[in-house]
Amino acid sequence: QLQLQESGPGLVKPSETLSLTCTVSGGSISSSSYYWGWIRQPPGKGLEWIGSIYYSGSTYYNPSLKSRVTISVDTSKNQFSLKLSSVTAADTAVYYCARHRLHYDFWGWGQGTLVTVSS
């Protein structure tokens, strides 16, 4: 049974960098069939894809966030991570990590973690 779990600070100051890690269990992050992504959801609003990574390290970013996003993978720990720089209040959201196939159907999701940007 695949499980994904997000971890990281729940509070980040404006202009700083948001950092989250997703730990995968019950399956290998090195599977050739899947990609690993980050999606966020501001309170009361819809879903927004942030970016994804393949186990080889290839990355794919939302064009609207690309300048501030870095996603990395650590296959030895079965983890992948998100860094979002220069955050503002608009980046306050529940951040989900998820597994998807080539054409972005998200089959497994973490429970989500709320990150608030505030001083």
Next chain:
Amino acid sequence: QSALTQPASVSGSPGQSITISCTGTSSDVGGYNYVSWYQQHPGKAPKLMIYDVSNRPSGVSNRFSGSKSGNTASLTISGLQAEDEADYYCSSYTSSSTPHVVFGGGTKLTVL
């Protein structure tokens, strides 16, 4: 403003059928058969209900079905049940700019 357009809300009575639309462009919904639908209950993560326009993952009720015509995809739920009350999101693969995925703004389904 979301890339894909969904109605903000729909409602139906138990046993009835409802349809949620998801309108995009020829760069996303209309150009590829890679539309997915997700169900999200309050405080929970989204759950994949339909992929590749009309395919159901194992374990998803056959009361849920998907289709597409031109730039508009649709999710139909038949035999509405109380537990179907949730938010529903569509998504589509897109080739606009660089290949990636876009979501709809979500539709709140109320079972009366």
